[in-house]
Amino acid sequence: MFSIGQLSSKVGVKVPTIRYYESIGLIDPPHRSEGNQRRYEPEVLDRLTFIRHARDLGLSIDAIKDLLILNANPDMPCDEAHLIANQHLKDLARKITQLQQLSLELTRITQNCDSDTVGHCKVLEALGDHSTCKSDH
Amino acid sequence: MFSIGQLSSKVGVKVPTIRYYESIGLIDPPHRSEGNQRRYEPEVLDRLTFIRHARDLGLSIDAIKDLLILNANPDMPCDEAHLIANQHLKDLARKITQLQQLSLELTRITQNCDSDTVGHCKVLEALGDHSTCKSDH
DNA sequence: TGTAATTGCTCTAGTGACTAGAGGTTCAAG
DNA sequence: CTTGAACCTCTAGTCACTAGAGCAATTACA
Ligand SMILES: [Zn+2]
Ligand SMILES: [Zn+2]
Ligand SMILES: [Zn+2]
Ligand SMILES: [Zn+2]
Numbered sequence A, B: 001m002f003s004i005g006q007l008s009s010k011v012g013v014k015v016p017t018i019r020y021y022e023s024i025g026l027i028d029p030p031h032r033s034e035g036n037q038r039r040y041e042p043e044v045l046d047r048l049t050f051i052r053h054a055r056d057l058g059l060s061i062d063a064i065k066d067l068l069i070l071n072a073n074p075d076m077p078c079d080e081a082h083l084i085a086n087q088h089l090k091d092l093a094r095k096i097t098q099l100q101q102l103s104l105e106l107t108r109i110t111q112n113c114d115s116d117t118v119g120h121c122k123v124l125e126a127l128g129d130h131s132t133c134k135s136d137h
Numbered sequence C: 001t002g003t004a005a006t007t008g009c010t011c012t013a014g015t016g017a018c019t020a021g022a023g024g025t026t027c028a029a030g
Numbered sequence D: 001c002t003t004g005a006a007c008c009t010c011t012a013g014t015c016a017c018t019a020g021a022g023c024a025a026t027t028a029c030a
Helices: A002-013 A015-023 A044-056 A061-071 A080-109 A121-127 B004-011 B015-022 B044-057 B059-070 B079-110 B122-127
Strands: none
Touching: A002 A015, A002 A044, A002 A080, A002 B122, A044 A061, A044 B122, A061 A080, A061 B015, A061 B122, A080 B079, A121 B015, A121 B044, A121 B059, A121 B079, B004 B015, B004 B044, B015 B044, B044 B059, B044 B122
């Protein structure tokens, strides 16, 4: 039996976050002490660890909800889990590509100014003007 | 004199977003028609175009506020503008690196399963267990 | 001039995934 | 038995919008 603070330090999820996860139905409400404090059984450790790691990998709460449902049914096919992971991988790739484009554009922009004052600053000019950009964004 | 809808289509910023920008003080409240509708002078075009492009490049509203203040003082040194842009560039680089790590990790994870059922799914196992990961996240 | 379609107005609430704070209660150690 | 840490609930704030309700003004066309 853990208090919420002990659970928190064991899995590395902050106390308010654990309560938040309970409030959105991601983890079950635990039993309470006589004084109404949360008391967790050891089983919650696995679930919360899973949630923590999946969040660290960037998966959304909704995706994690689905994965947890799957996890609870060992006889189901695991295609759907693969699908969710692959979808997230695609999302990541898209995001990375876009950020790289922005980075390139901004690198170009920031290397352009040989003025000292705002009036002729090429950086400010380029920030306000898409026409000199090489890519869409 | 533009209506908010005309301004919106000219600069590619949605009508509610323009009103939102006004509400947070990013653009000045324009004059109103007799019927209380917003009527914009042409000067707002530049400002809103600047905002739009800077947002597209990923800059925060706060950063844009600072840049707009600079923009209004042509005699000031432009170091601060460079600083803001460079800071954003750093943020971008950090974000990209992190997403690339996640992507690598997830690629590894998703290529690991030769099971058909959830019970022995390596993907689900790896999602819940950081100990097999090659990087921090 | 009549009327209908479009555009505009304000206000509130919702998004995602938490985080911060107020104001109070319970627990564990000494 | 006292003290201080940890816990409780509830509300509101974060960021940059977006959606919707319910109504008013404008514009286009007949
Ligand atoms: Zn400059
Ligand atoms: Zn551009
Ligand atoms: Zn599998
Ligand atoms: Zn990991």
